[in-house]
Amino acid sequence: MKNILFYFFLVGFPFFGVAQIVEQPIDSLTEKMIIVEGDSIFRSSIDLDEVYLFGRLEFGSYKEKLRYYILRRKTIKVYPYAKLAAERLVELNDSISQITKKRHQKKYTKKVQKFIEEEFSEELKKLTRTEGQILVKLIYRQTGETAFDLVKELRSGWRAFWYNTTASMFDISLKEEFHPDQVHEDYLIEDILQRAFASYRLDRQESVLDYDYAQLSNKWSLSGKREK
Template sequence: MLVLLCVLLGFMGFSQVPEEPLDSLSQHYIIMEGDSVMQSSIALNEVFIFGKLKFSSYNDKLRYYILRRKTIKVYPYAKLAAERLVELNDSLVYIKKNRHKRKFTRNVQKFIEDEFSEELKKLTRTEGQILVKLIYRQTGTTAFDLVKELRSGWRAFWYNTTAKMFSISIKEEFHPDAIHEDYLIEDILQRAFADFSLERQPSVLEFDYATLSNIWKDKAQTKE
């Protein structure tokens, strides 16, 4: 798993994200992308108001806060993975020979393993699985396919088999419209973006947070 993350994060820099008190999640707002609203000749951005979090039980509340802590911890890795993947691909464009491309990629990997392996070792199993989902959110490609592209199909298969030993699938995708935990991760991210505890990086996936919220609100009402 360590080698997998090193390959995906290429050129990665590590940054700590300050944590907030658990009770600080109340009501925030977010500037939504889209058309501006004109009022008295002043362009106003659309604003989304976050409702106060509600939980059906203490255990649900606890699970959310644990998920929040882990998501905020690993999101910077996924963000950097997307950025570095673009940088790596841009660099490879200027390298014409395949053997030179392979050598360049190996050198990048070795640098990352030497420089950041201790940080990556600190990730727990659940943090690793959340990271895999967020990598898909930021790149639109599974971690398995990224490794397959950067290394080889055999290595991607081997990494996936090894990850399964720790109950981690690097083929995992991110579907906040269909999987409730994925929606909670998205909710956590949007609130963190709104209060500037995380730096926003647009997802390559096409979904709207307000629409997602309505979907899961309707599902909750149907269960009741």
């Protein structure tokens, strides 16, 4: 599985808390309030970054709490790779579009593949199975495409099929998508990211997917209350 993820980065992407506080009187701003986990989120009407005041994390059991913190550790570990993948994909598309001859495109690709191999191969090989699957999900979050489709676009459909089949042997799918509005674990990953962004633990990169974190938080919070 580790070799599969390295291959994906090699051929797929050649080129390789504490909430933010706005120190202004609240009554000086026209604001809209959004409720998230029982707390307020203020969105100012003037050109300021969104400010999230996150509610306290609550867990139904120690097992649930442990699961969340393990997921947080793994998500924070692999997120920088997904962020880099999205950035390199944009750079790749921009660069390739400016190279008219296929021979030059191939030469360019080989150079950046060597760059990836030298800088990131050892780190990617250290990922566990679950970390690899989270990475595949985050790549979809950042690009809107599955790892399978990205390999297919940049290589051949047969290679994408082969590597997805091999990955399945390790209980990991390159076709995995990211749906925080439908899958609870995906929502937890998004929650982890938003809290890490707010505390400046991770550099923010917005998802290309169409969902609203505040609405998701309300949805899953209400869903949890109904289950209880």
